Amino acid sequence: xxxxxxxxxxxxxxxxxxxxxxxxxxxxxxxxxxxxxxxxxxxxxxxxxxxxxxxxxxxxxxxxxxxxxxxxxxxxxxxxxxxxxxxxxxxxxxxxxxxxxxxxxxxxxxxxxxxxxxxxxxxxxxxxxxxxxxxxxxxxxxxxxxxxxxxxxxxxxxxxxxxxxxxxxxxxxxxxxxxxxxxxxxxxxxxxxxxxxxxxxxxxxxxxxxxxxxxxxxxxxxxxxxxxxxxxxxxxxxxxxxxxxxxxxxxxxxxxxxx
Amino acid sequence: xxxxxxxxxxxxxxxxxxxxxxxxxxxxxxxxxxxxxxxxxxxxxxxxxxxxxxxxxxxxxxxxxxxxxxxxxxxxxxxxxxxxxxxxxxxxxxxxxxxxxxxxxxxxxxxxxxxxxxxxxxxxxxxxxxxxxxxxxxxxxxxxxxxxxxxxxxxxxxxxxxxxxxxxxxxxxxxxxxxxxxxxxxxxxxxxxxxxxxxxxxxxxxxxxxxxxxxxxxxxxxxxxxxxxxxxxxxxxxxxxxxxxxxxxxxxxxxxxxxxxxxxxxxxxxxxxxxxxxxxxxxxxxxxxxxxxxxxxxxxxxxxxxxxxxxxxxxxxxxxxxxxxxxxxxxxxxxx
Numbered sequence: 001x002x003x004x005x006x007x008x009x010x011x012x013x014x015x016x017x018x019x020x021x022x023x024x025x026x027x028x029x030x031x032x033x034x035x036x037x038x039x040x041x042x043x044x045x046x047x048x049x050x051x052x053x054x055x056x057x058x059x060x061x062x063x064x065x066x067x068x069x070x071x072x073x074x075x076x077x078x079x080x081x082x083x084x085x086x087x088x089x090x091x092x093x094x095x096x097x098x099x100x101x102x103x104x105x106x107x108x109x110x111x112x113x114x115x116x117x118x119x120x121x122x123x124x125x126x127x128x129x130x131x132x133x134x135x136x137x138x139x140x141x142x143x144x145x146x147x148x149x150x151x152x153x154x155x156x157x158x159x160x161x162x163x164x165x166x167x168x169x170x171x172x173x174x175x176x177x178x179x180x181x182x183x184x185x186x187x188x189x190x191x192x193x194x195x196x197x198x199x200x201x202x203x204x205x206x207x208x209x210x211x212x213x214x215x216x217x218x219x220x221x222x223x224x225x226x227x228x229x230x231x232x233x234x235x236x237x238x239x240x241x242x243x244x245x246x247x248x249x250x251x252x253x254x255x256x257x258x259x
Numbered sequence: 260x261x262x263x264x265x266x267x268x269x270x271x272x273x274x275x276x277x278x279x280x281x282x283x284x285x286x287x288x289x290x291x292x293x294x295x296x297x298x299x300x301x302x303x304x305x306x307x308x309x310x311x312x313x314x315x316x317x318x319x320x321x322x323x324x325x326x327x328x329x330x331x332x333x334x335x336x337x338x339x340x341x342x343x344x345x346x347x348x349x350x351x352x353x354x355x356x357x358x359x360x361x362x363x364x365x366x367x368x369x370x371x372x373x374x375x376x377x378x379x380x381x382x383x384x385x386x387x388x389x390x391x392x393x394x395x396x397x398x399x400x401x402x403x404x405x406x407x408x409x410x411x412x413x414x415x416x417x418x419x420x421x422x423x424x425x426x427x428x429x430x431x432x433x434x435x436x437x438x439x440x441x442x443x444x445x446x447x448x449x450x451x452x453x454x455x456x457x458x459x460x461x462x463x464x465x466x467x468x469x470x471x472x473x474x475x476x477x478x479x480x481x482x483x484x485x486x487x488x489x490x491x492x493x494x495x496x497x498x499x500x501x502x503x504x505x506x507x508x509x510x511x512x513x514x515x516x517x518x519x520x521x522x523x524x525x526x527x528x529x530x531x532x533x534x535x536x537x538x539x540x541x542x543x544x545x546x547x548x549x550x551x552x553x554x555x556x557x558x559x560x561x562x563x564x565x566x567x568x569x570x571x572x573x574x575x576x577x578x579x580x581x582x583x584x585x586x587x588x589x590x591x592x593x594x595x
Contacts, residue, residue: 051486075492082486088348089482089537099480103492110476110540155491 001062002026003048003078003159003190008057010043017043019215021057025192027158030185030206032222033194036235039211041194042083045161048192049080075103079152081162085144090137093147097123097132100154115154122153127176142168149177153184160184162193166200178203198226198241198252210234223250260536268535269545276330276552283329283559284322291317324454325562326555331457332449332513333523333554334547335464339506340524341531341546342471345482345539346502347396349407353525354388354510357410358417360521362391363507363514364444365421368428371440377459385511391417392507446570447520449558460512467505468547475539478502482539520554521572522579527553529586 003025010018017040025031025048035041046052048059050066059066061077069077079100098111098119105111111119123132126146131139136147145168152160165181166174182204185191195201201208201222208222212234218225228241231252240255260268284296291299291314299318302309309315340353347357354360366387370380398413399405422445429441443451471478480488481498488495513520531546557578561569 046486049490051489071489071494072492075490078490080490085483085487087483088350089345090532091479091537095479095538096483099483099491102477102480107477108473 001158003062004060005048006058006060008044008047008059009055010040010047010052011055017215018047018054018211018217021211021215021217023209023217023219025159025190027190028185028188029190030181030201030204031190031192032201032204032206032208033192033211034196034198034201034208034226034234035194035211036213037196039213040215041211042163044211045080045163045192045194049078049161050074051080072103075155075157077157078159078161079155079157081145081148081152081160081165083163083167084141085148087137087144090135092132093128093134093136093139094119094123094132096136096147097151097154100151100156103155118156119150119154122150125153126150126180140168142170142173145169146173146177149180157189159190159192162191164194164196166195166197198231198239202226202241202250202252226250226252260538260541265535265541265545269548272545272548272552276548276555279552279555279559280326280330283326283555284318286559286563287317287322289317320454324457325449325452325558328449328452328457328516329555329558330551331461331464332517332520333527333550333552333557334468335509335513335550336520336524337527337531337546337550337553338468338471338543339509341528341539341542342478342502342506343392343524344528345478346499347410348482348484349410350529351407351411351525352414353522353528354506355519355521355524356418357414358391358395358421359388359507359510360514360519360524361418361421361425362394363388363511364519365391365424365428366511367515368425368441368444371444372428372432372437377456381459381512381515384515385508387421388507388511388514389504391421392503443570444514444518445572447518447572447575448561448568448570449517450562450568452516456516460516464509464512467509471502471505472540472543472547474498474502475543478543479539482537517571519572520575522575522583523550523553523557526579526582526586530582533586 005021005023008018008021033041033044043052047054061069094116098115101111101115101118120132123129126149128143128146128150131143131147145165149165166177169177178200181191181193205222208220208225210218210225210230226241228239231239231241238255239252241250241252244251281293281296285291285293295311295314296318298310299314336354343352343354343357344350363384366383367380370383395413395417398416399409402409425441425445429438432438432441477493477498480491480493481495485495527550528546531542531549535541535545557571557574560574561571
C-alpha cells in the first residue's frame with residue numbers, strides 16, 4: 001500500500017524540470033515538499049494525481065501502474081487540493097463540498113442525504129460551519145482553501161495531495177491546517193503537500209523531499225534533512241536553523257536583512 | 260436555494276405557464292374566448308364530438324402546434340445556453356454568440372438551396388452547428404489564450420463568418436421563395452410552422468433535454484474547471500463532448516423550425532441563475548421552463564401585435580438588450 005515513483009523525468013519544451021526522480025509515498029505518513037519557486041513542486045503533484053504526463057518514468061500505486069487505473073479509480077485513491085481556485089459560477093459552499101463524493105456514486109446519481117451528511121462532517125472538521133450556506137464566490141481565497149480541503153475529506157481518498165495548502169491562510173488557520181494534516185496522517189491517510197515554509201515540516205516531522213533548481217530531489221526524515229546548509233543553498237540566501245529551547249523543536253529564520 | 264423554495268418556484272412558474280398557454284390559444288386574428296377554448300380542448304380529450312368545427316381546426320391545426328413549438332424551442336435554446344456557459348465556464352456565451360445558431364442556419368440554408376428533404380435540412384443544420392462550435396472552441400486553443408474574452412471574440416468571428424456565408428447563399432439564390440426562406444432563417448419566425456417539422460424535432464430535443472438534466476450534477480463539476488473535474492474522477496472529454504453534441508443538437512433542431520432567434524440562449528440562463536442559483540440540477544429544469552415561457556410570450560406578441568408577423572429576433576433583441584445591460588450594471592457578471 002504505497003505510491004512509488006521511479007526514474008521520473010519531466011520537461012517543458014527544452015527546459016528539464018524534474019530529473020531522474022525517485023520517491024515513495026507511504027500511508028499514514030506526512031511528506032512535505034520544499035523547493036524554490038519554479039522548481040516543479042506543483043508539476044510533481046500533478047504528475048502523481050494524473051493531471052500531467054511525465055516524459056519518462058513510472059508511477060505505481062499499490063503495485064498497479066498508473067496507466068491501468070481510470071480517472072474514477074484514481075480519484076478514489078487520491079484527492080487533490082489545488083493551490084488556487086477561481087470559480088466561474090456561484091455555488092453554496094455545502095453544494096461544492098458534496099462534489100467530493102463524485103468518484104463514489106454512479107454517473108447518473110446525485111448526492112443524497114448520507115452524502116450531504118458526510119460533506120457536513122467534513123465542514124465541521126475544518127471548523128467552517130459558518131461558511132456552509134454561504135456563496136462560494138463571495139468568501140475569501142483563504143476560506144476557499146479550507147473549503148477545498150473539506151471537499152477532499154468528503155472524497156475520502158487513501159492519499160491527499162495538497163498544493164501549498166497554507167499559502168492563503170492567516171496564522172491561526174495555518175496552524176489549524178497543520179493540525180488537520182497531522183490528525184489525518186495519524187488516522188491512516190498518506191499526506192503529500194508542498195510548502196514554502198521550512199517550519200511546516202519541522203513542526204510536522206515525517207518525511208521531506210527537497211527539489212532544487214536543477215530538478216534533483218533529496219529525500220529523508222524532515223528533522224535530519226532540514227539543516228542550515230541545505231536550506232541556505234536551496235534558497236540562495238543565508239538562513240539559520242536553531243533549536244528553540246522553550247518548545248524543544250527547531251525553527252528556521254532569516255537572520256537579518258543585511259546583505 | 261432550498262429544495263422546498265425551489266419546488267414552490269417551479270410550481271408557480273408552471274401555473275403561470277399554463278395560464279399563458281391558455282391566453283395564447285385565445286389570441287389571434289380570430290379570437291376565441293377562454294371558455295370555448297376549454298370546451299373544445301375538453302371535447303377532444305374525452306373523445307366527444309367537437310362543439311365548433313372552425314374553432315377546433317384553428318386550435319389544433321394552427322395555434323396548439325405553434326404554442327408547442329414555442330415552448331419546445333424556447334426550452335431548447337435556453338437550455339443549450341446554460342450548457343455552453345457551464346462547460347466553457349463562461350457566462351458570456353450562448354448558442355447565438357458562439358456561432359452555433361449561425362452555423363446551423365448556414366447548414367439549413369444550404370440544404371434548402373439544394374432543395375433537399377426535411378430530414379436532410381435538419382442533419383445539415385446539426386452538422387453546421389457542431390462545426391461552428393468546434394471552430395469557435397479551437398481558435399482560443401490556437402492562440403494559446405483561454406480567457407473568457409478570447410472565446411467570446413472567437414464566437415463573434417465564427418458568427419460573422421457564418422453570416423457572410425448566408426449572405427452569399429442569399430445573394431446567389433435566384434428564386435424568390437428560396438430568398439424569402441433564407442431571410443426568414445436570419446430573423447427567426449414560427450409563421451410558417453409545419454406540424455411535420457414539429458413532430459420531427461420533438462424527439463431529439465426531448466431526448467437531449469432529459470439526458471442533460473440527468474447529467475446536470477456532473478455538469479456542475481465540469482463547470483469548476485477541467486483539472487478539478489478530472490481529480491474528482493470525471494471523464495472530462497467524454498462528458499464535454501456529449502454536452503456539446505446535446506446542446507448543438509437542441510440548437511440545430513430549434514433553428515430548423517424557427518430560424519435564428521437571438522438573445523434567448525444568453526439571457527434566460529442568467530435570469531434563471533438570478534432567481535434560482537447556479538446549481539445546474541435546479542437551474543436546467545428552471546431554465547427550460549423559463550425559456551419556454553419567454554418564447555411563448557415573444558411568439559404570441561409577434562403574431563398579435565400587428566397585422567403582419569414580426570420576426571422573433573426583433574422582439575427578443577428589444578426586450579433582452581436592456582435586461583443584459585441591467586445585469587452587467589448590477590455587477591453580477593464579473594467575468595472579463
